[in-house]
Amino acid sequence: MVNHPRARNEPLHDALKEAGLTYEQAAGAIRMVAAEAGELLRTNRSAIAHWVSGAKTPTPQTATYIAEAISRRLGRQLRPSDLGLCAPDQDTPHTGLGLALGPDPVDTLRRIGEADIHRRSFLTGAAYSVAAAALPLGIEQAVEHQQRTQTGHRAGQAEIAAVRDMVSMFTGIDERHGGQHGRSAVCQYLRSDVADLCRATFAHDTDRRDALSAGACVAYLCGWKAYDGGEHGLSQRYYLQAYALTREAGDDLHAAWILRIMAHNGMDARRPERTLELAETALDAVRGRVDSATEALFAVTRARALAIASRGAEAVRQIRQAQDLVLRGDPEALPFWAALWGSPRATVASHTAKTFHALRDHANAERHYAVSARSRPGAGRQQQRITALTLAAQGREQSAQGRLEEACKTWSTSLDLFGGVRSARAADEVRSIRRQLTVFDRRGVKAAVDLDERARAWQLVHA
Numbered sequence: 001m002v003n004h005p006r007a008r009n010e011p012l013h014d015a016l017k018e019a020g021l022t023y024e025q026a027a028g029a030i031r032m033v034a035a036e037a038g039e040l041l042r043t044n045r046s047a048i049a050h051w052v053s054g055a056k057t058p059t060p061q062t063a064t065y066i067a068e069a070i071s072r073r074l075g076r077q078l079r080p081s082d083l084g085l086c087a088p089d090q091d092t093p094h095t096g097l098g099l100a101l102g103p104d105p106v107d108t109l110r111r112i113g114e115a116d117i118h119r120r121s122f123l124t125g126a127a128y129s130v131a132a133a134a135l136p137l138g139i140e141q142a143v144e145h146q147q148r149t150q151t152g153h154r155a156g157q158a159e160i161a162a163v164r165d166m167v168s169m170f171t172g173i174d175e176r177h178g179g180q181h182g183r184s185a186v187c188q189y190l191r192s193d194v195a196d197l198c199r200a201t202f203a204h205d206t207d208r209r210d211a212l213s214a215g216a217c218v219a220y221l222c223g224w225k226a227y228d229g230g231e232h233g234l235s236q237r238y239y240l241q242a243y244a245l246t247r248e249a250g251d252d253l254h255a256a257w258i259l260r261i262m263a264h265n266g267m268d269a270r271r272p273e274r275t276l277e278l279a280e281t282a283l284d285a286v287r288g289r290v291d292s293a294t295e296a297l298f299a300v301t302r303a304r305a306l307a308i309a310s311r312g313a314e315a316v317r318q319i320r321q322a323q324d325l326v327l328r329g330d331p332e333a334l335p336f337w338a339a340l341w342g343s344p345r346a347t348v349a350s351h352t353a354k355t356f357h358a359l360r361d362h363a364n365a366e367r368h369y370a371v372s373a374r375s376r377p378g379a380g381r382q383q384q385r386i387t388a389l390t391l392a393a394q395g396r397e398q399s400a401q402g403r404l405e406e407a408c409k410t411w412s413t414s415l416d417l418f419g420g421v422r423s424a425r426a427a428d429e430v431r432s433i434r435r436q437l438t439v440f441d442r443r444g445v446k447a448a449v450d451l452d453e454r455a456r457a458w459q460l461v462h463a
Contacts, residue, residue, distance in 0.1 A: 011084035012066075013052050019073035023048040029069035030062070036269065037065070037127040037233060051085075058085060061125070068127045072273070077131035097123065098237025099132040105244035106198045109219055112237055113191035116222065117184050126233030133236070133266050133274040136243055136259055137281060155200035156207050163194060163214040164336060167221060171340050174221070175383040178423035179228025187222055194218045198245070212249035216242040217337055220261055228385075230424035232269040239265060254337050256285035260301050267308055276305040293329025293344040296322045300351040307358035315359065319352050342383055346375035350390055357393075362400040369394035385426065388417035392429040396436070404440050408447035415454055427462060430455050 016026055023045035034041040041062065050056040051066075058066060063080035071078045079096070081088040098112050115123045170186050198215040202208040223238030239262050246255035263278035279302040286298050303318035326348045334344065341347060353368035373390045376383045395410035411433050418426050434455050440448035 007054050009052050009054050009084040011082065015070050015074070015078065015083055016048075016052070019070055021070070021073060023052075026066075026069065029073070030065050033065045033069045033072075033127045034062070036271075037125045038230070039065075039125060041065070060086070061122075065127060068129060072130045072271075075131065077129070098241055099129055099135075101135055101240065101244050101247075105241040105248065106195050106215070108244075109215075109238070109241045110191045110195050112234075112241065113187040113222065116187045116226070116234065117191075123234050123237070124231055126231070126237070128232040128236055128266070128269040128271050130266075130271050130273050132240065133262060133271070133278065135240065136255075136262070137274065137277050153196070153200055155197055155202060155211065156204075157210070159197055159200070160207065160210045160214050163197060163211075163218065167214070167217045167340065170221060174225065174228070175342065175386055178385045178421040178426060179225040180422035180424075183222075183225045183229070186218070186225060190215075190218045190222055209249040209251060212245045213251050213254050213337070216245040216249070216254060216258065217340065219245060220258060221340075223261075223265075227265060227268065228423050228425055230428070232265065236262070236265055236269075253286055253290060253335070256282040256298070257337050259285075260298055263301055263305055267304060272305065272308045276302070276309050279305040290335070291329055291333035292325045293331055294334050294338050296325035296329060296348050297338060297344055299325055300348045300355070304351050304355045304358065307355045312359050315355055319355055322348055323352070342386070343375050343377065346372045346383075349375060350386075353390075353393065353397075357397065362397045366394055366397035366401070369397060384417050385421050385423055388414045388421060389425060389429060391417065392433065395433070399436055399440075404443065404445045405447060407436075408440065408445065408451050412447075412451055412454070415451070415458060418458060422462070427459070430458055430462075434459075 016023075019026075021029065026048050027043045027045050030043045031041050034043075039061070043062070047056075047058075051058055057063075060080070063083075063085040066085065067078045067080050067083060070083065077099075079091050080086050081091045097115070098108055102108060112123065166189065170182055173182055194215050197211050200211065202211065219238050219242035223235040223242065226232075226238060227235035239258055243255055243258040243262070246252075246258060259278050259282035263275040263282065266272055266275040266278070279298075283295075283298040283302050286295055288295075299318055299322035303315045303322060306312075306315035306318060326344050329344060331339075331344055338344075349368045349372035353365045353372060356362075356365035356368060369390050373387050373394065376387045376390075391410055391414035395407040395414060398404075398407040398410060414433075415430070418430065434452055437448045437452040437455070441452070
Protein backbone atom coordinates (compact mmCIF):
# COMPACT_ATOMS: atom_id res chain seq x y z
CA MET A 1 0.00 0.00 0.00
CA VAL A 2 1.42 3.38 -1.01
CA ASN A 3 1.05 6.29 1.40
CA HIS A 4 0.50 9.40 -0.69
CA PRO A 5 1.77 12.63 0.86
CA ARG A 6 -0.87 15.16 1.85
CA ALA A 7 -1.22 18.30 -0.23
CA ARG A 8 0.05 21.57 1.16
CA ASN A 9 -2.50 23.57 3.13
CA GLU A 10 -2.84 26.47 0.72
CA PRO A 11 -5.48 28.43 2.70
CA LEU A 12 -3.28 28.45 5.81
CA HIS A 13 -0.20 29.32 3.78
CA ASP A 14 -2.01 32.18 2.02
CA ALA A 15 -3.52 33.53 5.26
CA LEU A 16 -0.11 33.61 6.96
CA LYS A 17 1.34 35.37 3.95
CA GLU A 18 -1.47 37.93 3.87
CA ALA A 19 -1.03 38.53 7.58
CA GLY A 20 2.70 39.01 7.13
CA LEU A 21 3.49 36.43 9.81
CA THR A 22 6.61 34.31 9.79
CA TYR A 23 6.27 30.81 11.20
CA GLU A 24 8.02 31.98 14.37
CA GLN A 25 5.70 34.96 14.75
CA ALA A 26 2.63 32.84 14.05
CA ALA A 27 3.67 30.31 16.70
CA GLY A 28 4.07 33.10 19.26
CA ALA A 29 0.67 34.58 18.41
CA ILE A 30 -1.00 31.18 18.76
CA ARG A 31 0.68 30.55 22.11
CA MET A 32 -0.54 33.96 23.30
CA VAL A 33 -4.16 33.27 22.34
CA ALA A 34 -4.01 29.87 24.06
CA ALA A 35 -2.52 31.43 27.20
CA GLU A 36 -5.38 33.95 27.34
CA ALA A 37 -7.73 30.98 27.30
CA GLY A 38 -5.80 29.34 30.14
CA GLU A 39 -3.98 26.69 28.08
CA LEU A 40 -0.23 26.33 27.84
CA LEU A 41 0.78 25.39 24.29
CA ARG A 42 4.30 24.72 23.09
CA THR A 43 3.56 25.51 19.46
CA ASN A 44 6.76 26.41 17.57
CA ARG A 45 7.77 27.20 14.01
CA SER A 46 8.21 23.50 13.29
CA ALA A 47 4.55 22.82 14.15
CA ILE A 48 3.45 25.62 11.83
CA ALA A 49 5.60 24.16 9.06
CA HIS A 50 3.98 20.76 9.51
CA TRP A 51 0.47 22.24 9.42
CA VAL A 52 1.22 24.25 6.28
CA SER A 53 2.81 21.28 4.55
CA GLY A 54 -0.19 19.13 5.39
CA ALA A 55 1.98 16.59 7.18
CA LYS A 56 -0.03 17.10 10.40
CA THR A 57 -3.26 18.73 11.53
CA PRO A 58 -3.79 20.52 14.85
CA THR A 59 -6.36 19.46 17.41
CA PRO A 60 -9.79 21.13 17.04
CA GLN A 61 -9.12 23.37 20.06
CA THR A 62 -5.72 24.44 18.74
CA ALA A 63 -7.34 25.13 15.37
CA THR A 64 -9.62 27.68 17.05
CA TYR A 65 -6.56 29.39 18.56
CA ILE A 66 -4.90 29.50 15.14
CA ALA A 67 -8.02 31.03 13.60
CA GLU A 68 -8.23 33.68 16.34
CA ALA A 69 -4.54 34.55 16.09
CA ILE A 70 -4.74 35.12 12.33
CA SER A 71 -8.13 36.86 12.63
CA ARG A 72 -6.59 39.42 14.97
CA ARG A 73 -3.82 40.13 12.52
CA LEU A 74 -6.16 40.46 9.53
CA GLY A 75 -8.96 42.27 11.31
CA ARG A 76 -11.70 39.88 10.21
CA GLN A 77 -13.20 36.74 11.68
CA LEU A 78 -11.87 33.44 10.32
CA ARG A 79 -13.00 29.91 11.12
CA PRO A 80 -10.75 26.83 11.17
CA SER A 81 -12.32 25.68 7.90
CA ASP A 82 -11.36 28.99 6.27
CA LEU A 83 -7.75 28.02 6.98
CA GLY A 84 -8.04 24.49 5.65
CA LEU A 85 -7.84 23.01 9.14
CA CYS A 86 -11.11 21.13 8.74
CA ALA A 87 -13.97 20.77 6.30
CA PRO A 88 -16.67 23.48 6.40
CA ASP A 89 -19.18 21.05 7.89
CA GLN A 90 -16.66 20.13 10.59
CA ASP A 91 -16.39 23.60 12.09
CA THR A 92 -17.49 23.01 15.66
CA PRO A 93 -20.67 25.09 15.93
CA HIS A 94 -20.39 25.71 19.65
CA THR A 95 -16.92 27.29 19.45
CA GLY A 96 -18.56 30.37 17.94
CA LEU A 97 -21.52 30.31 20.34
CA GLY A 98 -22.36 33.87 21.30
CA LEU A 99 -19.85 35.50 18.95
CA ALA A 100 -22.58 36.94 16.73
CA LEU A 101 -25.53 39.27 17.05
CA GLY A 102 -27.96 36.63 15.88
CA PRO A 103 -31.72 36.63 15.54
CA ASP A 104 -32.52 35.24 19.01
CA PRO A 105 -30.22 36.33 21.87
CA VAL A 106 -32.46 34.66 24.46
CA ASP A 107 -31.91 31.22 22.93
CA THR A 108 -28.18 31.93 22.66
CA LEU A 109 -28.02 32.97 26.31
CA ARG A 110 -29.84 29.79 27.34
CA ARG A 111 -27.16 27.73 25.60
CA ILE A 112 -24.26 29.81 26.94
CA GLY A 113 -25.68 29.56 30.46
CA GLU A 114 -26.06 25.79 30.14
CA ALA A 115 -22.44 25.43 28.99
CA ASP A 116 -21.25 27.74 31.76
CA ILE A 117 -23.05 25.80 34.48
CA HIS A 118 -21.53 22.54 33.26
CA ARG A 119 -18.10 24.17 32.78
CA ARG A 120 -17.82 23.15 29.11
CA SER A 121 -14.23 23.79 28.08
CA PHE A 122 -15.12 25.10 24.62
CA LEU A 123 -16.52 28.19 26.36
CA THR A 124 -14.70 28.38 29.69
CA GLY A 125 -11.43 28.15 27.78
CA ALA A 126 -12.51 30.38 24.89
CA ALA A 127 -10.16 33.14 23.78
CA TYR A 128 -11.25 36.76 23.58
CA SER A 129 -12.17 37.57 19.96
CA VAL A 130 -10.91 40.91 18.65
CA ALA A 131 -13.01 40.58 15.50
CA ALA A 132 -16.19 39.97 17.54
CA ALA A 133 -15.48 43.10 19.60
CA ALA A 134 -16.16 45.15 16.49
CA LEU A 135 -19.61 43.63 15.84
CA PRO A 136 -21.64 46.41 17.54
CA LEU A 137 -19.69 49.22 15.88
CA GLY A 138 -21.55 51.04 13.14
CA ILE A 139 -24.85 49.32 13.89
CA GLU A 140 -27.83 51.64 14.17
CA GLN A 141 -29.22 51.54 17.69
CA ALA A 142 -32.87 51.56 16.71
CA VAL A 143 -34.14 48.21 15.47
CA GLU A 144 -37.45 47.01 14.14
CA HIS A 145 -39.48 44.86 16.47
CA GLN A 146 -39.46 41.22 15.48
CA GLN A 147 -42.08 38.61 16.14
CA ARG A 148 -40.78 36.22 18.78
CA THR A 149 -41.96 32.86 19.96
CA GLN A 150 -43.66 33.54 23.28
CA THR A 151 -43.91 31.14 26.20
CA GLY A 152 -47.62 31.77 26.70
CA HIS A 153 -47.45 32.96 30.30
CA ARG A 154 -48.23 36.60 31.03
CA ALA A 155 -45.93 38.90 32.95
CA GLY A 156 -45.75 42.52 33.96
CA GLN A 157 -43.98 45.03 36.16
CA ALA A 158 -44.12 42.83 39.29
CA GLU A 159 -42.07 40.09 37.59
CA ILE A 160 -39.65 42.67 36.17
CA ALA A 161 -39.19 44.23 39.63
CA ALA A 162 -38.39 40.76 41.01
CA VAL A 163 -35.62 40.30 38.43
CA ARG A 164 -34.17 43.71 39.28
CA ASP A 165 -34.20 42.84 42.98
CA MET A 166 -32.38 39.58 42.23
CA VAL A 167 -29.79 41.42 40.15
CA SER A 168 -29.20 43.91 42.96
CA MET A 169 -28.82 41.10 45.49
CA PHE A 170 -26.40 39.06 43.39
CA THR A 171 -24.38 42.16 42.48
CA GLY A 172 -24.04 43.00 46.17
CA ILE A 173 -22.81 39.47 46.89
CA ASP A 174 -20.39 39.74 43.97
CA GLU A 175 -18.93 43.05 45.16
CA ARG A 176 -18.47 41.78 48.69
CA HIS A 177 -17.45 38.16 48.28
CA GLY A 178 -16.19 37.85 44.69
CA GLY A 179 -17.67 36.76 41.41
CA GLN A 180 -17.42 33.02 42.02
CA HIS A 181 -19.94 33.08 44.87
CA GLY A 182 -23.37 32.18 43.50
CA ARG A 183 -22.11 31.98 39.94
CA SER A 184 -23.96 28.82 38.90
CA ALA A 185 -27.12 30.12 40.60
CA VAL A 186 -27.05 33.31 38.50
CA CYS A 187 -26.43 31.32 35.30
CA GLN A 188 -29.34 29.00 36.12
CA TYR A 189 -31.56 31.99 36.88
CA LEU A 190 -30.65 33.53 33.51
CA ARG A 191 -31.40 30.42 31.46
CA SER A 192 -34.69 29.65 33.21
CA ASP A 193 -36.67 32.45 34.90
CA VAL A 194 -35.08 35.36 33.04
CA ALA A 195 -35.18 33.74 29.61
CA ASP A 196 -38.85 32.85 30.15
CA LEU A 197 -39.62 36.42 31.21
CA CYS A 198 -37.99 37.83 28.08
CA ARG A 199 -40.33 35.72 25.94
CA ALA A 200 -43.47 36.19 28.02
CA THR A 201 -46.64 37.92 26.86
CA PHE A 202 -47.06 41.52 28.06
CA ALA A 203 -50.06 43.82 28.16
CA HIS A 204 -47.91 46.82 27.21
CA ASP A 205 -44.90 47.16 24.93
CA THR A 206 -43.10 49.20 27.58
CA ASP A 207 -43.26 46.15 29.87
CA ARG A 208 -41.71 43.98 27.16
CA ARG A 209 -38.89 46.50 26.73
CA ASP A 210 -38.32 46.67 30.49
CA ALA A 211 -38.19 42.86 30.68
CA LEU A 212 -35.56 42.70 27.95
CA SER A 213 -33.55 45.41 29.68
CA ALA A 214 -33.71 43.53 33.00
CA GLY A 215 -32.62 40.37 31.17
CA ALA A 216 -29.63 42.24 29.75
CA CYS A 217 -28.62 43.20 33.30
CA VAL A 218 -28.60 39.52 34.33
CA ALA A 219 -26.66 38.59 31.17
CA TYR A 220 -23.87 41.06 31.80
CA LEU A 221 -23.79 40.11 35.49
CA CYS A 222 -23.03 36.58 34.27
CA GLY A 223 -20.40 38.11 32.00
CA TRP A 224 -18.91 40.03 34.92
CA LYS A 225 -18.68 36.85 36.97
CA ALA A 226 -16.93 35.11 34.08
CA TYR A 227 -14.51 38.05 33.82
CA ASP A 228 -13.86 37.91 37.58
CA GLY A 229 -13.08 34.23 37.03
CA GLY A 230 -10.46 35.14 34.41
CA GLU A 231 -12.59 33.86 31.49
CA HIS A 232 -12.49 36.82 29.11
CA GLY A 233 -13.75 34.94 26.06
CA LEU A 234 -16.82 33.71 27.92
CA SER A 235 -17.54 37.14 29.42
CA GLN A 236 -17.36 38.67 25.93
CA ARG A 237 -20.06 36.29 24.72
CA TYR A 238 -22.39 37.24 27.55
CA TYR A 239 -21.81 40.95 26.87
CA LEU A 240 -22.54 40.60 23.16
CA GLN A 241 -25.86 38.88 23.85
CA ALA A 242 -26.74 41.44 26.53
CA TYR A 243 -26.14 44.08 23.88
CA ALA A 244 -28.43 42.20 21.49
CA LEU A 245 -31.19 42.21 24.14
CA THR A 246 -30.96 45.97 24.60
CA ARG A 247 -31.17 46.42 20.83
CA GLU A 248 -34.26 44.23 20.72
CA ALA A 249 -35.69 46.42 23.49
CA GLY A 250 -34.89 49.54 21.47
CA ASP A 251 -33.04 50.96 24.51
CA ASP A 252 -30.09 52.78 22.95
CA LEU A 253 -28.87 54.25 26.26
CA HIS A 254 -28.66 50.84 27.91
CA ALA A 255 -27.05 49.48 24.73
CA ALA A 256 -24.39 52.20 25.02
CA TRP A 257 -23.73 51.11 28.60
CA ILE A 258 -22.94 47.61 27.40
CA LEU A 259 -20.61 49.01 24.73
CA ARG A 260 -18.82 50.74 27.62
CA ILE A 261 -18.58 47.40 29.45
CA MET A 262 -17.22 45.77 26.29
CA ALA A 263 -14.57 48.49 26.01
CA HIS A 264 -13.37 47.75 29.55
CA ASN A 265 -13.49 44.02 28.81
CA GLY A 266 -11.11 44.47 25.89
CA MET A 267 -8.75 46.69 27.88
CA ASP A 268 -8.71 44.29 30.82
CA ALA A 269 -8.08 41.36 28.47
CA ARG A 270 -5.18 43.38 27.03
CA ARG A 271 -6.78 43.35 23.61
CA PRO A 272 -7.46 47.08 23.10
CA GLU A 273 -7.67 47.08 19.30
CA ARG A 274 -11.34 48.20 19.13
CA THR A 275 -11.81 49.58 22.64
CA LEU A 276 -11.40 53.25 21.80
CA GLU A 277 -14.06 52.94 19.09
CA LEU A 278 -16.38 51.19 21.53
CA ALA A 279 -15.81 53.83 24.21
CA GLU A 280 -16.33 56.71 21.79
CA THR A 281 -19.45 55.18 20.24
CA ALA A 282 -20.90 54.69 23.72
CA LEU A 283 -20.10 58.24 24.85
CA ASP A 284 -21.50 59.76 21.66
CA ALA A 285 -24.76 57.86 22.18
CA VAL A 286 -25.37 59.22 25.69
CA ARG A 287 -23.81 62.70 25.64
CA GLY A 288 -26.42 65.19 26.82
CA ARG A 289 -29.07 62.47 27.13
CA VAL A 290 -28.29 61.14 30.60
CA ASP A 291 -27.56 62.74 33.97
CA SER A 292 -24.06 64.10 34.63
CA ALA A 293 -22.96 61.27 36.95
CA THR A 294 -23.90 58.64 34.38
CA GLU A 295 -22.18 60.53 31.56
CA ALA A 296 -19.03 60.71 33.71
CA LEU A 297 -18.84 56.90 33.71
CA PHE A 298 -18.77 56.93 29.90
CA ALA A 299 -16.31 59.83 29.74
CA VAL A 300 -13.74 58.19 32.01
CA THR A 301 -13.93 55.01 29.93
CA ARG A 302 -12.92 57.01 26.87
CA ALA A 303 -10.08 58.58 28.90
CA ARG A 304 -8.69 55.17 29.75
CA ALA A 305 -8.97 53.99 26.14
CA LEU A 306 -7.17 57.15 24.95
CA ALA A 307 -4.33 56.54 27.39
CA ILE A 308 -3.90 52.96 26.21
CA ALA A 309 -3.87 54.30 22.63
CA SER A 310 -0.92 56.56 23.64
CA ARG A 311 -2.98 59.74 23.32
CA GLY A 312 -2.01 61.06 26.73
CA ALA A 313 -2.90 64.75 26.39
CA GLU A 314 -6.41 63.91 25.19
CA ALA A 315 -6.78 61.36 27.97
CA VAL A 316 -5.96 63.94 30.64
CA ARG A 317 -8.44 66.41 29.16
CA GLN A 318 -11.11 63.73 29.12
CA ILE A 319 -10.35 62.87 32.76
CA ARG A 320 -10.98 66.48 33.75
CA GLN A 321 -14.31 66.44 31.95
CA ALA A 322 -15.28 63.16 33.67
CA GLN A 323 -14.33 64.55 37.08
CA ASP A 324 -16.35 67.72 36.49
CA LEU A 325 -19.36 65.70 35.39
CA VAL A 326 -19.31 63.37 38.39
CA LEU A 327 -18.92 66.26 40.86
CA ARG A 328 -21.96 67.97 39.35
CA GLY A 329 -23.97 64.78 39.17
CA ASP A 330 -26.51 63.28 41.53
CA PRO A 331 -25.89 59.57 42.25
CA GLU A 332 -29.62 59.15 42.87
CA ALA A 333 -30.29 60.06 39.23
CA LEU A 334 -28.42 57.05 37.80
CA PRO A 335 -30.54 54.62 35.77
CA PHE A 336 -30.86 51.13 37.25
CA TRP A 337 -28.30 49.58 34.91
CA ALA A 338 -25.63 52.10 35.92
CA ALA A 339 -26.51 52.31 39.63
CA LEU A 340 -25.91 48.57 40.05
CA TRP A 341 -22.15 49.06 40.22
CA GLY A 342 -21.96 51.41 43.18
CA SER A 343 -20.70 54.93 43.74
CA PRO A 344 -20.04 56.81 40.49
CA ARG A 345 -17.35 58.89 42.23
CA ALA A 346 -15.52 55.73 43.31
CA THR A 347 -15.81 54.29 39.81
CA VAL A 348 -14.56 57.47 38.13
CA ALA A 349 -11.63 57.63 40.59
CA SER A 350 -10.74 53.98 39.96
CA HIS A 351 -10.72 54.35 36.17
CA THR A 352 -8.88 57.65 36.47
CA ALA A 353 -6.19 55.74 38.37
CA LYS A 354 -6.06 53.11 35.63
CA THR A 355 -5.73 55.89 33.07
CA PHE A 356 -2.76 57.42 34.88
CA HIS A 357 -1.24 53.95 35.29
CA ALA A 358 -1.40 53.51 31.51
CA LEU A 359 0.35 56.89 31.22
CA ARG A 360 3.00 55.70 33.75
CA ASP A 361 2.10 58.54 36.10
CA HIS A 362 2.39 56.48 39.29
CA ALA A 363 1.88 59.37 41.72
CA ASN A 364 -1.48 60.36 40.24
CA ALA A 365 -2.50 56.73 39.84
CA GLU A 366 -1.79 56.12 43.54
CA ARG A 367 -3.73 59.21 44.59
CA HIS A 368 -6.84 58.26 42.65
CA TYR A 369 -6.78 54.63 43.79
CA ALA A 370 -6.77 55.98 47.35
CA VAL A 371 -9.74 58.26 46.56
CA SER A 372 -11.62 55.33 45.06
CA ALA A 373 -11.05 53.12 48.11
CA ARG A 374 -12.19 55.90 50.47
CA SER A 375 -15.31 56.48 48.37
CA ARG A 376 -16.63 52.96 48.89
CA PRO A 377 -19.45 52.66 51.43
CA GLY A 378 -18.76 51.34 54.93
CA ALA A 379 -14.98 51.87 54.63
CA GLY A 380 -15.03 49.41 51.75
CA ARG A 381 -16.57 46.49 53.64
CA GLN A 382 -19.81 46.62 51.66
CA GLN A 383 -17.77 46.32 48.44
CA GLN A 384 -15.00 44.19 49.86
CA ARG A 385 -13.72 42.62 46.66
CA ILE A 386 -13.39 45.80 44.61
CA THR A 387 -11.90 47.73 47.55
CA ALA A 388 -9.31 45.01 48.12
CA LEU A 389 -8.39 45.05 44.42
CA THR A 390 -8.17 48.85 44.48
CA LEU A 391 -5.83 48.81 47.48
CA ALA A 392 -3.68 46.12 45.86
CA ALA A 393 -3.31 48.39 42.83
CA GLN A 394 -2.56 51.38 45.07
CA GLY A 395 0.24 49.41 46.73
CA ARG A 396 1.66 48.60 43.32
CA GLU A 397 1.82 52.30 42.47
CA GLN A 398 3.54 53.05 45.80
CA SER A 399 6.04 50.31 45.06
CA ALA A 400 6.74 51.80 41.62
CA GLN A 401 7.69 55.04 43.37
CA GLY A 402 10.11 53.26 45.70
CA ARG A 403 7.95 53.64 48.82
CA LEU A 404 8.29 50.03 49.83
CA GLU A 405 7.23 50.19 53.50
CA GLU A 406 4.09 52.10 52.53
CA ALA A 407 3.32 49.56 49.83
CA CYS A 408 3.55 46.74 52.36
CA LYS A 409 1.14 48.55 54.69
CA THR A 410 -1.38 49.08 51.88
CA TRP A 411 -1.08 45.47 50.73
CA SER A 412 -1.61 44.30 54.31
CA THR A 413 -4.96 46.13 54.40
CA SER A 414 -5.79 44.65 51.01
CA LEU A 415 -5.12 41.13 52.29
CA ASP A 416 -7.43 41.78 55.24
CA LEU A 417 -10.24 42.51 52.78
CA PHE A 418 -9.38 39.59 50.49
CA GLY A 419 -10.33 37.15 53.25
CA GLY A 420 -13.22 34.98 52.04
CA VAL A 421 -13.19 36.51 48.55
CA ARG A 422 -13.49 33.97 45.72
CA SER A 423 -12.14 35.64 42.62
CA ALA A 424 -9.52 34.78 40.02
CA ARG A 425 -8.53 38.44 39.92
CA ALA A 426 -7.97 38.39 43.69
CA ALA A 427 -5.76 35.32 43.29
CA ASP A 428 -3.81 37.06 40.51
CA GLU A 429 -3.27 40.13 42.70
CA VAL A 430 -2.01 38.06 45.62
CA ARG A 431 0.43 36.26 43.31
CA SER A 432 1.59 39.64 42.01
CA ILE A 433 2.08 40.93 45.56
CA ARG A 434 4.21 37.91 46.43
CA ARG A 435 6.39 38.37 43.35
CA GLN A 436 7.07 41.97 44.33
CA LEU A 437 7.69 41.04 47.98
CA THR A 438 10.52 38.75 46.84
CA VAL A 439 12.31 41.85 45.57
CA PHE A 440 11.49 43.76 48.77
CA ASP A 441 12.97 40.97 50.89
CA ARG A 442 16.25 41.20 48.99
CA ARG A 443 16.28 44.93 49.70
CA GLY A 444 15.92 44.35 53.43
CA VAL A 445 12.34 45.51 53.90
CA LYS A 446 11.37 43.86 57.20
CA ALA A 447 7.63 44.02 56.65
CA ALA A 448 8.00 41.97 53.47
CA VAL A 449 8.71 38.65 55.24
CA ASP A 450 5.62 38.70 57.45
CA LEU A 451 3.40 39.96 54.66
CA ASP A 452 4.61 37.26 52.28
CA GLU A 453 3.75 34.62 54.88
CA ARG A 454 0.24 36.06 55.19
CA ALA A 455 -0.14 36.09 51.41
CA ARG A 456 1.06 32.48 51.20
CA ALA A 457 -1.47 31.46 53.86
CA TRP A 458 -4.23 33.18 51.88
CA GLN A 459 -3.23 31.24 48.78
CA LEU A 460 -3.38 27.93 50.65
CA VAL A 461 -6.91 28.65 51.84
CA HIS A 462 -8.14 29.99 48.50
CA ALA A 463 -6.39 27.53 46.17
